[in-house]
Amino acid sequence: MKPILILTAVDGEARPIQSLLYGTKSMQVAGLPVIRGYCAGQRVYLFTSGPGTFNTAARLSVLLSRIHPKLILQAGCGGMYPGSGLVMGGLAVATMELDLHTGLESPSVLPSPLPFSLLDNGPHRPGLYPAHESLVRSAMAILRNENLNPVSGPFVTLSCVSTSGERATAIREETGAIIENMEGAAAFHTAALYHIPILELRSVSNPAGTRRKEDWDLKTAFLRAAEGVGSLLKAAIQP
Numbered sequence: 435m436k437p438i439l440i441l442t443a444v445d446g447e448a449r450p451i452q453s454l455l456y457g458t459k460s461m462q463v464a465g466l467p468v469i470r471g472y473c474a475g476q477r478v479y480l481f482t483s484g485p486g487t488f489n490t491a492a493r494l495s496v497l498l499s500r501i502h503p504k505l506i507l508q509a510g511c512g513g514m515y516p517g518s519g520l521v522m523g524g525l526a527v528a529t530m531e532l533d534l535h536t537g538l539e540s541p542s543v544l545p546s547p548l549p550f551s552l553l554d555n556g557p558h559r560p561g562l563y564p565a566h567e568s569l570v571r572s573a574m575a576i577l578r579n580e581n582l583n584p585v586s587g588p589f590v591t592l593s594c595v596s597t598s599g600e601r602a603t604a605i606r607e608e609t610g611a612i613i614e615n616m617e618g619a620a621a622f623h624t625a626a627l628y629h630i631p632i633l634e635l636r637s638v639s640n641p642a643g644t645r646r647k648e649d650w651d652l653k654t655a656f657l658r659a660a661e662g663v664g665s666l667l668k669a670a671i672q673p
């Protein structure tokens with residue numbers, strides 16, 4: 435049976451997920467460190483790409499040239515936009531990923547569409563990656579069943595993290611996004627190139643737009659994201 439690939443950006447996100455696995459073995463695949471293990475009878479690879487779109491696209495692509503998962507489960511933390519309905523530590527499932535740094539410069543936060551596609555196997559607006567609808571539905575049902583109160587909605591990926599409430603509010607108002615992060619669109623893009631379904635789950639570590647340390651709780655977000663991953667694996671989520 436094909437494995438599930440769990441993709442994180444930073445070690446802090448991976449550690450509590452690793453503790454869900456048994457029969458683990460650290461190995462190198464194409465020179466990249468990967469943990470292989472099992473959860474609820476399901477073969478799993480756990481891979482940490484490093485933060486940001488470049489690390490994610492480059493390293494995930496190398497990995498996918500060597501392993502062929504049935505599903506990529508991207509998990510980690512993110513900043514919640516105002517009015518998203520999320521709370522600190524809350525779980526969010528992406529219905530689409532929007533790369534805010536690709537397109538034609540425009541007066542608004544959302545770039546105008548480019549006149550060409552970035553993907554040869556998708557009719558997407560450049561920078562907009564729709565999620566796999568039935569996967570999102572299944573994930574939401576599983577997480578609700580576990581009383582984890584998930585919220586689904588668009589996620590935004592950017593390389594330049596919001597540092598003001600004004601910027602976060604403008605992004606929310608223009609895109610309707612619920613979560614800001616630094617990797618999602620890159621993983622969706624790479625998954626599309628390899629024709630592999632992807633599901634993205636994040637837990638809220640901070641309100642988007644604040645750099646005040648007291649507004650951040652990475653540790654709780656890492657634990658809650660892992661809890662969500664554990665629920666999805668135990669319920670045998672399938673693409």
Ligand SMILES: O=C(O)c1cccc(C(=O)CC[C@H]2O[C@@H](n3cnc4c(=O)[nH]cnc43)[C@H](O)[C@@H]2O)c1
Nearest residue numbers: 443444485511512513595614615616617639642643
């Ligand atoms: O921002 C910091 O000061 C900081 C310091 C040490 C570690 C970290 C992280 O591990 C977070 C990076 C990780 O988190 C995602 N993330 C979380 N909140 C946001 C946000 O408001 N805007 C964009 N990305 C966010 C991101 O995907 C990174 O992978 C942070």
